[in-house]
Amino acid sequence: MDVFSTKKFLIAAIIISFLSLIADGNTQDLFVVYTGNLNGYLEPCNCQQAYLGGMTRLITAVDSLRREHPDLILLDSGDFFKSYPLPAGNWLMMEMMAYLDYEAIALGEQELVEGSKFLIRALNNFSLPVLNGNLRFNSNDEQQFTASTFIQRGDFQIGIVSLVDSASFKFSAVERLTVIPEQIILSEVLKKIPPTVDLLFLLYHGTFEKAVVLAEKFPEIDVIIAGHAQIMTASNLRDQIVVQNGFDGEYLGILEIDIQDSDYVFTNSALPIDEKFSEHLYFKNRIRQIVSDNNRKY
Numbered sequence: 405m406d407v408f409s410t411k412k413f414l415i416a417a418i419i420i421s422f423l424s425l426i427a428d429g430n431t432q433d434l435f436v437v438y439t440g441n442l443n444g445y446l447e448p449c450n451c452q453q454a455y456l457g458g459m460t461r462l463i464t465a466v467d468s469l470r471r472e473h474p475d476l477i478l479l480d481s482g483d484f485f486k487s488y489p490l491p492a493g494n495w496l497m498m499e500m501m502a503y504l505d506y507e508a509i510a511l512g513e514q515e516l517v518e519g520s521k522f523l524i525r526a527l528n529n530f531s532l533p534v535l536n537g538n539l540r541f542n543s544n545d546e547q548q549f550t551a552s553t554f555i556q557r558g559d560f561q562i563g564i565v566s567l568v569d570s571a572s573f574k575f576s577a578v579e580r581l582t583v584i585p586e587q588i589i590l591s592e593v594l595k596k597i598p599p600t601v602d603l604l605f606l607l608y609h610g611t612f613e614k615a616v617v618l619a620e621k622f623p624e625i626d627v628i629i630a631g632h633a634q635i636m637t638a639s640n641l642r643d644q645i646v647v648q649n650g651f652d653g654e655y656l657g658i659l660e661i662d663i664q665d666s667d668y669v670f671t672n673s674a675l676p677i678d679e680k681f682s683e684h685l686y687f688k689n690r691i692r693q694i695v696s697d698n699n700r701k702y
């Protein structure tokens with residue numbers, strides 16, 4: 405190829421790239437960060453050699469990711485309270501979740517460990533976006549939860565719905581509740597999702613296996629973030645993805661979604677929350693204050 409032909413080839417290549425950019429007008433990346441089974445784990449325990457996790461470090465990690473990705477979508481799949489009652493610690497956990505500014509949080513059975521009145525009082529106090537579509541308190545004067553929320557990122561509207569698995573309540577001593585089976589309620593909830601929604605998330609507080617079954621049964625759901633089981637795993641279905649984080653904030657799940665017209669390319673990874681993230685000083689001091697007020701270690 406002579407110099408003239410090379411120039412023509414380069415100009416043609418630039419024009420083709422430009423045309424493909426126009427054709428891909430809907431191209432956009434979404435950066436989703438997810439947690440689950442945080443278990444009220446406020447600070448690193450320093451109990452192992454290579455210890456991970458704890459909210460004080462996790463907050464620093466999210467703050468740092470947000471500087472890089474100001475539009476990141478932060479989601480949680482439930483069980484952010486401890487599995488046993490500890491009101492001061494669980495209240496502080498809510499305060500930390502509020503600081504993190506989640507887009508949506510699933511309700512897990514552990515959130516009822518202090519009783520529904522404590523939970524509702526804390527949710528109202530911190531205005532936390534806790535979603536649930538299938539749990540009903542049997543008493544009429546209890547506040548019901550919102551089933552779904554919608555957020556906008558650029559040209560894309562994202563719908564988020566949340567359900568809890570009735571089986572997760574089996575071993576928990578909670579007030580009398582009714583949990584509507586997921587497959588029945590999901591058909592109803594999905595009917596109310598407006599057609600303007602481009603991408604649909606389900607925050608499912610239940611086992612990974614059941615989450616995969618829901619994904620297969622409801623192809624309109626694009627992403628399921630599961631919780632309850634303390635295992636980190638992910639499964640790519642045909643054009644959906646089901647992911648699940650570990651526990652105690654040991655890792656942040658990161659799901660990058662490359663949107664090309666109506667196709668989504670999912671890239672899932674896990675960021676270890678280790679000593680490279682310093683502990684958030686304000687919340688470290690809040691923990692010290694609670695420890696001294698209550699004369700106990702958390």
Ligand SMILES: [Zn+2]
Pocket residue numbers: 482483512513514572609631632633
């Ligand atoms: Zn659970």
